[in-house]
Amino acid sequence: MRVRAGTPLQLPVFRFARFDAAAVRHGMTGRTASLPADGTVGYRDGLDRAVVDANRAAWSAAIGVDPSRWTCGRQVHGVGVAVIGPAAGCGADGRRVHGAGERVPATDALVTAEPGVPLVVFCADCVPVLLHDPKRRVVAAIHAGWRGTVADVVGTAVRAMQDHFGSDPRDLIAGLGPSIGPCCYEVGDEVIDAWNGAGIDPTGKAVRRGNGRTVFDLWQANRLALIAAGVPDDQIEVAAVCTRCHADRFFSYRARSTQPGSAAAVIALEGGEG
Numbered sequence: 052m053r054v055r056a057g058t059p060l061q062l063p064v065f066r067f068a069r070f071d072a073a074a075v076r077h078g079m080t081g082r083t084a085s086l087p088a089d090g091t092v093g094y095r096d097g098l099d100r101a102v103v104d105a106n107r108a109a110w111s112a113a114i115g116v117d118p119s120r121w122t123c124g125r126q127v128h129g130v131g132v133a134v135i136g137p138a139a140g141c142g143a144d145g146r147r148v149h150g151a152g153e154r155v156p157a158t159d160a161l162v163t164a165e166p167g168v169p170l171v172v173f174c175a176d177c178v179p180v181l182l183h184d185p186k187r188r189v190v191a192a193i194h195a196g197w198r199g200t201v202a203d204v205v206g207t208a209v210r211a212m213q214d215h216f217g218s219d220p221r222d223l224i225a226g227l228g229p230s231i232g233p234c235c236y237e238v239g240d241e242v243i244d245a246w247n248g249a250g251i252d253p254t255g256k257a258v259r260r261g262n263g264r265t266v267f268d269l270w271q272a273n274r275l276a277l278i279a280a281g282v283p284d285d286q287i288e289v290a291a292v293c294t295r296c297h298a299d300r301f302f303s304y305r306a307r308s309t310q311p312g313s314a315a316a317v318i319a320l321e322g323g324e325g
């Protein structure tokens with residue numbers, strides 16, 4: 052189907068209850084038959100860029116952000132944090148230039164105090180983490196797969212908010228979006244060794260063993276990393292929705308039976324639109 056400009060579709064945007072009352076626009080895209088290619092927002096071989104651009108525009112309308120100001124990093128499963136200023140914005144079509152590249156190079160976490168700039172991370176099983184400091188008016192979007200999780204990308208982003216904007220971690224609210232859950236995320240020893248080496252989880256709360264399987268609980272791990280960075284536990288909302296178990300509603304890299312695609316988690320401070 053065609054999506055006409057200015058036609059707000061009823062799209063299944065995932066939202067955190069904690070952020071709804073805040074002065075932010077936010078949401079995570081899903082998988083839906085109402086859009087071409089199930090509403091994916093990730094470019095891939097064999098899929099017309101124009102389809103992806105139209106999907107990005109449709110989801111942006113549903114979330115209430117300007118797709119031309121989307122700001123994304125080139126995600127590398129690292130701990131690179133980019134602090135985004137007023138000139139940023141690769142645009143949803145990826146063509147507008149941020150500095151030297153179309154996306155911020157080697158960046159898995161984006162932070163800004165600039166109203167109206169949507170920070171965007173792409174995920175298909177990895178954990179999208181959104182942060183908001185309502186006092187200093189700062190937001191962050193973080194992509195945390197297992198590598199980013201064990202390297203403490205969320206703690207690194209919290210410290211960037213402290214360093215650049217004077218955020219107090221005790222003021223932050225956090226949301227961990229739909230992503231692969233402990234029901235499905237079986238891993239090898241190298242993952243657990245790396246996690247244990249990080250020193251964030253000395254009692255092993257994020258690791259479960261049984262029936263010959265070892266499971267890494269990315270939700271618990273990132274929650275513990277946020278707490279270690281100073282964010283109060285009761286200000287952290289975990290969606291607890293597994294993308295693999297709910298591959299009908301979300302893109303899952305590991306749910307092989309379904310078409311590939313990816314979702315975007317988006318957050319922007321209100322203001323600055325138009």
Ligand SMILES: [Zn+2]
Nearest residue numbers: 234235293296
């Ligand atoms: Zn699952």
